[in-house]
Amino acid sequence: MEYMIDQLGHRGGTYIEPFAGGAGIAMELLLRNVISRIVINDYDKAVWSFWKAILTETDRFVEEIRTVPLTVDEWQKQHEILVTKNDKYSFELGFAAFYLNRTNRSGIIKGGVIGGQEQAKDWKMDVRFKREELVTRIQRIAARKKDIKLYNKDVNSFIKNYVPLYEENALIYFDPPYFRKGQQLYMNFFNYKDHVRIEQEIREHVNCDWIITYDYEPQIEEIYHNYNLRLYDLNYSVSTKRKANELMIFKDGIIIPPDEELNSKKINIHIRPLSLVD
Numbered sequence: 001m002e003y004m005i006d007q008l009g010h011r012g013g014t015y016i017e018p019f020a021g022g023a024g025i026a027m028e029l030l031l032r033n034v035i036s037r038i039v040i041n042d043y044d045k046a047v048w049s050f051w052k053a054i055l056t057e058t059d060r061f062v063e064e065i066r067t068v069p070l071t072v073d074e075w076q077k078q079h080e081i082l083v084t085k086n087d088k089y090s091f092e093l094g095f096a097a098f099y100l101n102r103t104n105r106s107g108i109i110k111g112g113v114i115g116g117q118e119q120a121k122d123w124k125m126d127v128r129f130k131r132e133e134l135v136t137r138i139q140r141i142a143a144r145k146k147d148i149k150l151y152n153k154d155v156n157s158f159i160k161n162y163v164p165l166y167e168e169n170a171l172i173y174f175d176p177p178y179f180r181k182g183q184q185l186y187m188n189f190f191n192y193k194d195h196v197r198i199e200q201e202i203r204e205h206v207n208c209d210w211i212i213t214y215d216y217e218p219q220i221e222e223i224y225h226n227y228n229l230r231l232y233d234l235n236y237s238v239s240t241k242r243k244a245n246e247l248m249i250f251k252d253g254i255i256i257p258p259d260e261e262l263n264s265k266k267i268n269i270h271i272r273p274l275s276l277v278d
Ligand SMILES: C[S@@+](CC[C@H](N)C(=O)[O-])C[C@H]1O[C@@H](n2cnc3c(N)ncnc32)[C@H](O)[C@@H]1O
Pocket: 018, 019, 020, 021, 022, 023, 024, 025, 041, 042, 043, 044, 047, 153, 154, 155, 156, 175, 176, 177, 178, 186, 187, 188, 189, 190
């Protein structure tokens, strides 16, 4: 992503994620000062509450990380909050999302607890809950809160009403819910029409640079057949650890990064034009 930002001349500019989730790339770019501001949006109340809680109730969040029990009873309590109190902002909901993200298999909110209910396996639920490391990361992020704009809008409203406020010297990275796996992985999911609609919203309303990634599906390729598309082989897939293909869609005129550059990011084994795909 840093390569793309440089190629497009957006170093020091704004980086926007309309489907932010854990916003890993966005935070990395901000903390390393590759860009000076990030705009993150997620429609899921739990995901949004997490970001809002760490930015507005940082000390409370840190205290909670340091003291929350790492037990199956607590996991059940947090799970209950996530599934029953997820219709509006609360600190508790934000923390529950974080807790489950850290203690669930694959970090996915709907996955089961690491080590199972018996906690009898080698990997137990605390394996990804390194309290002080998490505290440091949260504090580093919260220290940059004036450079983080946070929204909880449906993506269509976000594109139409909020993206225009930040388009100057900006790159948008769309990472939509997966076409197929979306239903299992995240709380909100998209159907075919929603995917079609994003393309339309982008075409009609987005003026700055953008890129999209998708798990490869012929329907998605069809929706974006007028654009620059590249298919990547990934050796990693979050749920199955099987080989997966990922489609990248680029705005017209964007310089597509050379193979070596993508290989160096480690996720991409190689790149080939779609026409060569069998
Ligand atoms: C594939 S994930 C993004 C993963 C993210 N890039 C990361 O690093 O964690 C898709 C995200 O889109 C969010 N989402 C689902 N439907 C949405 C909608 N209609 N508008 C905005 N965000 C939505 C989900 O809550 C989820 O966090």
